[in-house]
Amino acid sequence: MTLKGLADVGLMSMGHCSVQQSDGLDHDHGTLILLGPDEPAFWGLFSASPEYLDGNPDPMDRWSRRMIDAIATKTGGVAYYPFGGPPFQPFYTWALRSGRAWASPIGFLVHDIAGLFASYRGAVWVPEQLTPETSLSPCATCPAPCKTACPVDALAATYNVDACKTYLATKAGTHCMTKGCAARRACPVGATRRLPAQAAFHMEAFL
Numbered sequence: 341m342t343l344k345g346l347a348d349v350g351l352m353s354m355g356h357c358s359v360q361q362s363d364g365l366d367h368d369h370g371t372l373i374l375l376g377p378d379e380p381a382f383w384g385l386f387s388a389s390p391e392y393l394d395g396n397p398d399p400m401d402r403w404s405r406r407m408i409d410a411i412a413t414k415t416g417g418v419a420y421y422p423f424g425g426p427p428f429q430p431f432y433t434w435a436l437r438s439g440r441a442w443a444s445p446i447g448f449l450v451h452d453i454a455g456l457f458a459s460y461r462g463a464v465w466v467p468e469q470l471t472p473e474t475s476l477s478p479c480a481t482c483p484a485p486c487k488t489a490c491p492v493d494a495l496a497a498t499y500n501v502d503a504c505k506t507y508l509a510t511k512a513g514t515h516c517m518t519k520g521c522a523a524r525r526a527c528p529v530g531a532t533r534r535l536p537a538q539a540a541f542h543m544e545a546f547l
Contacts, residue, residue: 343373343415343464349407350382351375354451354460355438356470363430365420371470372420372434372463375408376454379533387537398423400461400541408462418465431460442477445484446495446523452478455530456486456523478529489526491516508547517543 346352354376361368377383386392391403401423412419422431435441435449441458444450451458452475487495491512494504507513516522520539525531 343375343411345411345414346375347378347381349411350378350385351407351411351461352378354454354458355435355440355473357434357437357439358469358472359465363434365465366418367465367467369469370465370467372465373417373470374431374434374438374463375411375461376451376459377461377538379454379457379530379538380535383535383538400545404461408464412464415464415466417467420463420465422460422462429463431463434463435460439472439474442479444479444486444527446486447499448524450477450479450527451530452476453530454533456525456527457520457530457534478527482528485526485528486523489523491522495523505547508543517547 343353352375354374356371356373359365359367359370359372377386386400386403389399389403391399391406396402401421404421405419408419408421420429422429432449435451435458436443441449441451444456448456449458450456455478490504492503492507494500494507508517518540519525519536520534520543
């Protein structure tokens, strides 16, 4: 099953997984289709949207709700989001179950197309049971440059968020702020898909 209109709004299917009772959803059957930015086309569409231009908080979350709610309505499905909690939907688990995303050597999700820039804007539940997808993790044959790319080694063990944010607030951290996380950019998969303006938007929101 293909959701119609994804490319028109800059989204793509990031994979899908079957619903399980442990998901705690209103449905105990069917499939969750995971949606993310179809980069680099996504940024031009989003940055021209009313949500981006109105100056109000959380523009990407508000844009995602408007777009994905409409897609879900057209298909007779139900939209779910990784934001708006607590409680939060288990998108990390759903991504792993999709067969197209894995835990990378630094713990972040890595996707077969988006690499370490994997981003999930929402999911649409459909009643159909779709055939599982399988792909090979890009990490299987990769020397893992992501493990040593961070300038302050914030990903050496567990993610040291404080060290990361402290560095980003300095002049030395400007490169990461304007280009995106150095560890994510080191991934050979998907690194050229994300435009610097989009990376800077996410880094500013993170900081």
